[in-house]
Amino acid sequence: MPNSAKVQFNIKNFTPGVSTPSSGIFYVIGITQRGPVNRPDLFVINSWPQFERIFGGLMETSDFPLLCQRAITRGAQLRVCRVNAVSTAAVKAAAKNIQNADGSPKTLFTVRPKYEGANYNQISIQIIAATNGDTANYFDIAVTHALEPALNEYYANVYKFVQGTASVQTNLDEVKSMSQLLDFTYADCSAATLLIPATGSASAFTGGVDPAGIVASDYVASMQYFNGVDDGLIMAVPEIDASTVNAAGGNYAATRGDIVFFAHLPNATTTASGLKTERITNIAINSKHIAYFGGGIRIRKPVTLVEKSISEMGDVLGIAAYVHQNYGEWFSLSGQSKGSVMDALGVVNNFGTPGG
Numbered sequence: 001m002p003n004s005a006k007v008q009f010n011i012k013n014f015t016p017g018v019s020t021p022s023s024g025i026f027y028v029i030g031i032t033q034r035g036p037v038n039r040p041d042l043f044v045i046n047s048w049p050q051f052e053r054i055f056g057g058l059m060e061t062s063d064f065p066l067l068c069q070r071a072i073t074r075g076a077q078l079r080v081c082r083v084n085a086v087s088t089a090a091v092k093a094a095a096k097n098i099q100n101a102d103g104s105p106k107t108l109f110t111v112r113p114k115y116e117g118a119n120y121n122q123i124s125i126q127i128i129a130a131t132n133g134d135t136a137n138y139f140d141i142a143v144t145h146a147l148e149p150a151l152n153e154y155y156a157n158v159y160k161f162v163q164g165t166a167s168v169q170t171n172l173d174e175v176k177s178m179s180q181l182l183d184f185t186y187a188d189c190s191a192a193t194l195l196i197p198a199t200g201s202a203s204a205f206t207g208g209v210d211p212a213g214i215v216a217s218d219y220v221a222s223m224q225y226f227n228g229v230d231d232g233l234i235m236a237v238p239e240i241d242a243s244t245v246n247a248a249g250g251n252y253a254a255t256r257g258d259i260v261f262f263a264h265l266p267n268a269t270t271t272a273s274g275l276k277t278e279r280i281t282n283i284a285i286n287s288k289h290i291a292y293f294g295g296g297i298r299i300r301k302p303v304t305l306v307e308k309s310i311s312e313m314g315d316v317l318g319i320a321a322y323v324h325q326n327y328g329e330w331f332s333l334s335g336q337s338k339g340s341v342m343d344a345l346g347v348v349n350n351f352g353t354p355g356g
Helices: 048-055 064-073 118-122 173-178 216-226 243-256 272-283 313-326
Strands: 025-030 077-082 096-099 107-113 123-129 138-145 153-159 182-186 234-236 260-264 290-293 297-300 307-310
Touching (some): 025 216, 064 313, 096 123, 216 243, 234 243, 234 313, 243 260, 243 272, 243 290, 260 313
Parallel strands (some): 025 077, 025 234, 234 260, 260 290
Antiparallel strands (some): 123 138, 297 307
């Protein structure tokens, strides 16, 4: 049949690929030295140096960073929510206007710490003559932290501004993208004659305030800030044992349907019957979306080696990360090959096992 139609089939597969989700990502809420307040969507913390750089190090006033350190050491990746307070809310330090040396100085840009808190009052900014010697067209910016030199930033040979509105400025774009401490905002330079900021001594930021008077309801309020993320399997408030927080966490997890809340029961409850009362009567949630842990752990403090009793939750999260990554999310966390805590002196409350 010479005149029969020729039919060709062009088959394309438009099925979207499904990536394997990262395992061992957990949501945690607590007190830190610095960092974004109620913004767990910004970072997934997968190393202790990263935690220190963003949220600060160990604290005498809160065990939360220590518990995070113990979880991370075992392989956990954390979305950290730095809790705020209704009583005294965190405040960001005041912005600084960086001006030129015109007879009537004009603001070329403003700069302010990225996040709220008193730790950012330790940061100073200084405009320095350009390293390359071309001081008519370039300048340097030094950002220093008075207590942690490892956080210092230095930007050499930044090109001058152009005479025009804020929308046409581009010379700080790279600085803005690189700085982990400060936010830079362009100003209108239309009336400026000198387009280089004036050099001078370092100027410290002021006015940053830490959240204070944090209570159980503040932790509960922070849970909603995880609504925009969906890459985790577990949520915990590792340092807190309040029944209202644990109940709220269990209800939040059940409402979401995609996570389990790990509840820390009080170290001060020293009997099995007391823990049972805490679970059945005080928290009163029996759901697949909440798991209960108690007993506490005795350790030596990392620096002083003084014995200290802490929540078991940092180690529980670490064990969960290890199990998820090496066995699977559906495996139990218990057992000597999976559920051992290697560097503890013992448990705070021994309910009958030989591990006390």
